[in-house]
Amino acid sequence: MRGLPGRDRPPLILDASGSAAHLVSRRRAWGTALAVVALAMTDYIDRQIVVSTFPYLKRAWGLPDTALGALVTIVSVTIALCALPAARLADRWGRVKTIAAMGSVWSLATLACAVCGNYAQLLGARALLGAGEAGYGPAGAALLSGYFPQRLRATVLSIFQAAGPLGSVLGVVLGGVMIGQFGWRVTLGAFGVPGLLLALLFLTVRDYRTPAVSDAGGTDAEGDTGERLTPDRAASRRPGPVATLRELFRPRTAVWCYLGGALNLVVLSTLYTWLPSYLSRTYGLSSAQAGAKASLFILAGFVGAIVFGHLADRLGDGCPRRRLTVPAVLAACALVLLFTAFAVLGPGAGQYALIVAAGLAVAAALGTAPAAVVDVVHPSMRATAVGMVTLVQNLFGLAVGPVFTGLLSDVFGLGTALAVMPLCCLAAAAAFRHGSRSYEKDLAAVSGGGPAVTPPGSQVRELSQ
Known part of the structure; x- marks a missing residue:
């Protein structure tokens, strides 16, 4: 494969076999x-830190559980609505610039949460926070997908996605400690400044050039004669909205991963949001104690995302379909563990042990599902593909779990709600199983120059594989 000429394009590093390894x-x-x-x-x-403020907001503003759950759901809804436009921006404008801009927006929104005077204002600030976060996942995943080879993609994206459980752990634990010392306002806004500084410092990271769709005989970002394309000319060769959607939903594997990832996140978001409240109400714990115990479940998700993401890469090395068999099996295990914990066992050490064990299994798809989607779409659309993953998983997964569980809790009680929601894991397992059956074919179509988003008679040259 040819290297990447040009001052703004990092050199292509080859491994011992001569194949592309890192950009x-x-x-x-x-x-x-x-x-x-x-x-x-x-x-x-x-x-996630808002979860620690639920008991205080409930008392201060007299909010029902449904309204509290909506403070988490609204973030996922706005992420879903803004994910595709933000992802398209990342593919066209650049991943690094998008990351810096989005990080700045959500950090400023976090600071705004600290000065809200009523529920409506807080809900609006949380919505803005979600809008800022919408482009970060697609841009970050696309950047890492370009920096690492395909054989490490599930591992790397699992590490990236594992930042979710780890950040959630810190949010729950630090929130539980801080709220008793500083109140809910300082707790909500405390991490806005560090996030803003990190976002601006990210501008020092080097981006790579987006591969462009070229005419027959052309190359990815330059013509046959070596003429460098301007950004406007390169953008004009990229597919339009209809062709983009066609490519995003062309691989059957991608469709099943969209669905499976969303169903899995219904359960994960439910537990991240409501487990501290369940432990507080059922076990009689303080906010700090409930947050500490809930954090062990979330930390298990951090470990599970990395370990099972790497396992998926290892098992999929010789047989690619096994990469999706791993999250399918683990989703089924999560169902058994969680249903037993909440529907069969009562509060106690046995129930808590099963909940923590389920944390390992329920997070197995965090990096594996988006990695499989990235594998089966054209490299010029990686950020957009992750944007679609973000849209579907937030709108039909993260947005559903917290508010629907709150609704069930208001009617039947929180324990019953937590026993019912894990049934979504069964559907997730079936979706990943179906996706594994078409994965090898879809992967071969991309690797071998199969269907792509180019006009008839045109060619696409990949940035890297």
């Missing part, structure tokens, strides 16, 4: 991954 040195690639994860952690701290 930059391994040290720089992993350093960039660390920066992406660090900023993502502030994202999830800001998103």
